[in-house]
Amino acid sequence: MNKAIITVVGQDTVGIIARVCTYLSGHRVNVLDISQTIIDGFFNMMMIVDYTDADREFGDMVADLDELGEQIGVHIRCQREEIFTKMHRV
Secondary structure (H helix, E strand, C coil), rough: EEEEEEEEEEECCCCCHHHHHHHHHHCCCCCEEEEEEEECCCEEECCCCCCCCCCCHHHHHHHHHHHHHHHEEEEEEEEEEHHHHHCCCC
């Protein structure tokens, strides 16, 4: 399984989750877990996804999500799980 961590942060607007999930499902990326909160108008979401069957290379997916974030006014970051885990090890 090839897991990645996707984080989305920005001003809350209608459709953020829908747009991100539509992109992922359109490229055969499976959402394994999702958590989102809205605090004082700020949207924060973290997703764990499996991109094993994705029809896009990982680097292309990262670039696409970055561009999608710009379109909808949020910051989207996508990292491989092993990199995320090593960066956040205590």
